[in-house]
Structure formats: structure tokens, C-alpha cells
Amino acid sequence: MFEDIVNSIKDDVKKDIDLYTGKDVRPFGSYRPHELRKLPLTTIVKSLKMSWDQLGKEQEEAREAQSMEYNMEASFVQKAKNFFDRNKRKFVVGFNLALVGVGAGLNLNYFVNNGQMLPEGQDIIAPIVEKIQSTIQQERIDEMEQPVVTVGEHETTITDKATEHEEFKAELQEGVVQEEELTQEQLEERAEINQEQNIEDAKVKQSQEIQTDDMVK
Amino acid sequence: MRDIKELVSKILLNEITDDDMTEEEKKLVMDFIEKESKEIEKETKKAQKEKEKSLKRIEKLNKANEKLDKLIEKESK
Numbered sequence: 001m002f003e004d005i006v007n008s009i010k011d012d013v014k015k016d017i018d019l020y021t022g023k024d025v026r027p028f029g030s031y032r033p034h035e036l037r038k039l040p041l042t043t044i045v046k047s048l049k050m051s052w053d054q055l056g057k058e059q060e061e062a063r064e065a066q067s068m069e070y071n072m073e074a075s076f077v078q079k080a081k082n083f084f085d086r087n088k089r090k091f092v093v094g095f096n097l098a099l100v101g102v103g104a105g106l107n108l109n110y111f112v113n114n115g116q117m118l119p120e121g122q123d124i125i126a127p128i129v130e131k132i133q134s135t136i137q138q139e140r141i142d143e144m145e146q147p148v149v150t151v152g153e154h155e156t157t158i159t160d161k162a163t164e165h166e167e168f169k170a171e172l173q174e175g176v177v178q179e180e181e182l183t184q185e186q187l188e189e190r191a192e193i194n195q196e197q198n199i200e201d202a203k204v205k206q207s208q209e210i211q212t213d214d215m216v217k
Numbered sequence: 218m219r220d221i222k223e224l225v226s227k228i229l230l231n232e233i234t235d236d237d238m239t240e241e242e243k244k245l246v247m248d249f250i251e252k253e254s255k256e257i258e259k260e261t262k263k264a265q266k267e268k269e270k271s272l273k274r275i276e277k278l279n280k281a282n283e284k285l286d287k288l289i290e291k292e293s294k
Binding site: 028029040041042044045046048049051052054055058059061062065066068069072073076079080083086 | 225228229233234235238243246247249250253254257258260261264265267268271272274275278279281282285288289292
């Protein structure tokens with residue numbers, strides 16, 4: 001028992017001697033305030049040098065992580081851009097150039113939804129999606145100016161699509177096409193036509209009302 | 218009186234001890250320690266924060282990349 005106590009005191013004394021004679025040099029932050037007060041200035045300077053070396057390592061690691069981050073980001077953006085470049089044609093379908101759609105638009109919607117649904121990835125995906133969407137929008141305008149549009153493996157023209165659209169509209173109005181015969185795409189087209197028709201009807205009604213008012217006056 | 222550059226060099230090369238310095242020189246070294254320790258602490262925290270930020274973003278990019286891979290896989294089917 002007594003021997004243990006003596007040995008323990010010896011150890012403590014040795015530690016103190018090492019500390020205060022500068023044999024035990026540690027990084028600056030690892031010293032306690034009461035230890036620092038008793039340390040020789042030369043030991044503190046050496047300890048600061050150790051901390052400075054550690055800072056260099058930290059900075060190097062931070063630079064490596066940053067470089068890795070930039071490389072990964074560049075590669076991801078390129079990959080995402082390629083994905084959309086390959087798939088954007090699916091969204092350019094004749095008259096109906098809307099980006100949001102069922103079926104053909106599944107990939108983009110899925111991706112956009114993913115961006116919105118994933119808070120951890122949102123800040124990465126959202127700006128890319130936004131950027132790609134504006135690119136696609138610009139290309140939609142360009143496509144409108146060009147007569148030929150490629151849809152999958154088939155080539156068609158805006159005029160053909162416009163004619164098809166008008167024919168389908170007429171068939172709907174005449175009741176030639178029955179509801180159960182409609183595909184998902186046609187159902188959507190019909191919904192759009194109905195909407196267009198409603199707007200037209202509203203405009204006609206409004207114009208008639210104005211005319212009636214004028215006549216009354 | 219020696220300047221701080223010379224004093225620190227000699228300390229790091231074990232050429233002088235506290236006893237070899239005048240009171241004025243000791244004051245110079247103490248000021249140096251105070252200023253440098255704050256600077257090192259600040260810069261260390263900054264580097265650690267930047268590293269942590271990059272690592273978090275790498276993790277996010279990994280997750281986003283996995284999602285994109287799934288989409289690409291779906292696209293090829």
C-alpha cells in the first residue's frame with residue numbers, strides 16, 4: 001500500500017518535472033490554464049509550434065475534402081445533365097409541349113419529386129433541375145421555330161401534330177371517339193381541349209355580354 | 218535586444234532557455250504567444266469547419282448520386 005503511494009507520488013513528480021522543464025511538450029490547446037502558468041516560455045513556444053503543425057494538417061485535409069467535393073459535384077452535374085439530355089425529347093410531343101405529364105414525363109417528374117422530397121439532397125438537385133428546366137424551356141421555344149421534331153425514333157412535324165390535334169378535337173366534339181377507347185395521353189389531351197374550350201366559351205360569353213350592354217346603352 | 222524572429226528561432230533550435238532572455242525579451246515572447254495562440258486556434262476551427270462542411274456535402278452528393286443511378290437504371294429498362 002505504502003509502496004503504491006510512494007510510486008504514485010514519484011510518477012506525479014516526474015510528470016511535473018517533464019512538464020516544467022520542457023521535456024513534455026504537447027500541443028498548446030492540451031495544456032490546462034494552471035499548467036500553462038507554470039510552463040517556461042520556451043516550452044510554450046515549442047508547444048505553439050506543434051499546434052501550428054497540426055493546423056497545417058487540418059488545412060491540408062480541408063483542401064483535400066473540398067477538392068473531392070468539387071470533383072464529385074462536377075461529375076454529378078454532368079451525369080444529371082446527360083440524363084436529361086437523353087430524356088428531354090420524351091417531353092417534346094407535338095402540340096403538347098408541357099413538361100409535366102404522365103408516362104413519358106415520368107422520369108423528369110420522378111426526379112423533380114425526388115428533389116423536393118429529399119431535404120438532404122434538395123439543395124443539390126433543385127438548382128440543377130431548375131437550370132435544366134430553363135434549358136428545356138428555351139429548347140422548346142427553339143423547337144417551335146423549327147419544323148422537324150424528333151419523338152423517340154419517329155420524326156414528325158409540328159404541323160402534322162397540329163393537324164392530328166385538330167382532328168382529335170373534331171372527333172371528340174362529334175362524339176366519334178368513345179371515352180373507353182381513349183388512352184391516358186388522349187384523356188389528358190381531351191382535358192386540355194375542354195379547358196381551352198371553356199376559356200373560349202367564357203371569352204365568347206363575355207364578348208356577348210359587352211355587346212348586349214352596348215346595345216342596351 | 219533581439220527581435221521576436223531571432224528569439225523564436227533560437228527557442229525552437231534549443232539554443233536558449235528562459236534564463237537567457239532579458240525581461241523585455243520575455244515580454245516580447247509572451248506577446249507573440251498570446252497573439253499566435255489566438256490566431257492558430259481561430260484558423261484551426263475554421264479549417265475544421267470547412268472540412269466538416271465539405272464532408273457533409275460529399276455525403277449529400279453520394280445520396281443524390283445513388284438516386285440518379287437508380288433513375289438511370291430505370292431508364293435503361
